[in-house]
Amino acid sequence: EAEARPWVDEDLQDDTEIRHKDEEDGDWVESGGEEELAHVPYPASRYPVEVMVQRSQDFFSLMNQRRSVRFISPEPVPRQVIDNVIRTAGTAPSGAHTEPWTFVVVSDPEVKHQIRLVVEEEEEVNYRQRMGDKWVSDLQRLRTNWVKQYLDVAPYLVLIFKQTYGIVAGGQKRTHYYNEISVSISCGLLLAALQSAVPTCFKMSTIVPVPKKAKNAGLVTVTTTPLNCGPQLRLLLGRPANEKLLMLLPVGYPAPDATVPDLTRKPLDDIMVHL
Numbered sequence: 123e124a125e126a127r128p129w130v131d132e133d134l135q136d137d138t139e140i141r142h143k144d145e146e147d148g149d150w151v152e153s154g155g156e157e158e159l160a161h162v163p164y165p166a167s168r169y170p171v172e173v174m175v176q177r178s179q180d181f182f183s184l185m186n187q188r189r190s191v192r193f194i195s196p197e198p199v200p201r202q203v204i205d206n207v208i209r210t211a212g213t214a215p216s217g218a219h220t221e222p223w224t225f226v227v228v229s230d231p232e233v234k235h236q237i238r239l240v241v242e243e244e245e246e247v248n249y250r251q252r253m254g255d256k257w258v259s260d261l262q263r264l265r266t267n268w269v270k271q272y273l274d275v276a277p278y279l280v281l282i283f284k285q286t287y288g289i290v291a292g293g294q295k296r297t298h299y300y301n302e303i304s305v306s307i308s309c310g311l312l313l314a315a316l317q318s319a320v321p322t323c324f325k326m327s328t329i330v331p332v333p334k335k336a337k338n339a340g341l342v343t344v345t346t347t348p349l350n351c352g353p354q355l356r357l358l359l360g361r362p363a364n365e366k367l368l369m370l371l372p373v374g375y376p377a378p379d380a381t382v383p384d385l386t387r388k389p390l391d392d393i394m395v396h397l
């Protein structure tokens with residue numbers, strides 16, 4: 123099976139629906155039930171329709187400028203921005219509100235370099251062997267390969283782990299329902315939050331001039347899912363066994379000479395069906 127679907131990380135099978143083999147051993151808590159949770163009124167407020175339309179259009183314009191950028195500047199990024207985008211990621215919905223995520227932020231150059239060594243070693247095997255000719259040729263036009271400078275250069279690496287189960291005080295395990303989709307949604311929110319640092323509809327006075335060729339100021343990242351690096355990176359970062367690496371995001375300003383493939387997006391009619 124692993125042979126037929128090489129893009130499925132061996133350490134990351136989507137097993138949220140199947141009872142976990144770990145579930146047999148260990149002491150599990152019944153979550154829910156035990157404690158009362160107050161339900162409070164939801165504060166409903168509205169914008170006028172035109173304002174809603176305008177804001178949704180503006181948000182689309184902002185998000186539509188997001189591109190995966192593989193050339194990142196070493197310039198430092200304000201730590202508060204990183205804190206805020208991770209706070210935002212932590213607002214994602216999660217199965218039974220278990221919040222099954224850990225965001226590991228790395229700025230230490232030595233740790234970043236260790237991560238690079240692990241990722242490049244595995245990725246070389248991925249490109250040369252695991253992925254196969256078809257996969258490699260499907261990626262050719264994106265000009266990706268196993269050399270990942272951004273892992274040293276980006277001021278921050280954010281490694282997103284899904285907690286396959288929780289551990290409550292006293293060491294009992296707690297089921298993390300739908301942990302993979304919950305953490306995937308949080309990754310999406312994190313990408314959207316990073317895009318909030320990109321100026322689009324702005325007051326001129328708040329904009330700092332950018333180096334000549336940089337088209338897209340603000341912060342960039344590229345969604346990377348280092349195939350089969352999870353266990354090594356987990357150990358390197360000192361994370362516990364219930365955490366599995368879902369995504370690695372290098373975060374920084376785009377390098378002044380950054381390029382991106384000239385992709386287009388499917389039009390609405392191709393992605394939406396209205397019944």
Ligand code: IYR
Nearest residue numbers: 261266267268346347348349
């Ligand atoms: N993980 C590899 C390969 C890769 C796979 C896909 I699908 C992409 O859209 C891009 C890259 C890498 O990061 O190079």
